[in-house]
Amino acid sequence: MTMTTHSEEETAGVGLRLASQLQPGSVVLLIGDLGAGKTALVRGLAEGLGVAPDDVSSPTFTLMQQYRGGRVPLIHVDLYRLDDAREIDELGLEELGIDSVLAIEWAEKLPRPVPGAVTIRIEHRDGDERRVSVSGPGSP
Numbered sequence: 589m590t591m592t593t594h595s596e597e598e599t600a601g602v603g604l605r606l607a608s609q610l611q612p613g614s615v616v617l618l619i620g621d622l623g624a625g626k627t628a629l630v631r632g633l634a635e636g637l638g639v640a641p642d643d644v645s646s647p648t649f650t651l652m653q654q655y656r657g658g659r660v661p662l663i664h665v666d667l668y669r670l671d672d673a674r675e676i677d678e679l680g681l682e683e684l685g686i687d688s689v690l691a692i693e694w695a696e697k698l699p700r701p702v703p704g705a706v707t708i709r710i711e712h713r714d715g716d717e718r719r720v721s722v723s724g725p726g727s728p
């Protein structure tokens with residue numbers, strides 16, 4: 589499913605609606621350039637899961653953040669600063685995500701495909717326009 593958004597809030601709304609379909613163990617892979625809106629979408633995911641969305645910032649400098657208190661815990665990972673496949677492997681994302689929803693920015697850096705994951709590609713168009721395509725479990 590592909591849609592066009594025209595604001596940060598609209599992109600967050602895609603995450604908000606997706607959240608209702610997620611459960612512990614769900615993985616959401618986010619692919620798109622810097623400033624595309626990946627973190628904005630995760631903010632919507634957080635809101636949909638019942639986690640305070642204002643707490644969600646880009647974990648670019650912290651690599652990983654966990655948010656509890658929602659219907660399902662959310663783990664938000666940003667692989668921007670990791671380039672070594674072994675380093676990424678050592679994060680142990682598969683085990684970490686078992687009880688949580690795992691949202692991964694720069695997921696194209698993952699060394700292996702993640703079976704059953706939802707993949708979201710965000711493409712920067714003119715100005716505030718973004719093309720958001722969602723594929724994988726639960727999307728038509």
Ligand code: ADP
Binds near residue numbers: 596622625626
């Ligand atoms: P990323 O995590 O992909 O690097 P962010 O979500 O941190 O991107 O930032 C996206 C930036 O683009 C924000 O400053 C946001 O306000 C702006 N923006 C403008 N239009 C949109 C849109 N349609 N969707 C998402 N973000 C948008």
Ligand code: MG
Binds near residue numbers: 627646647648666693
């Ligand atoms: Mg980001």
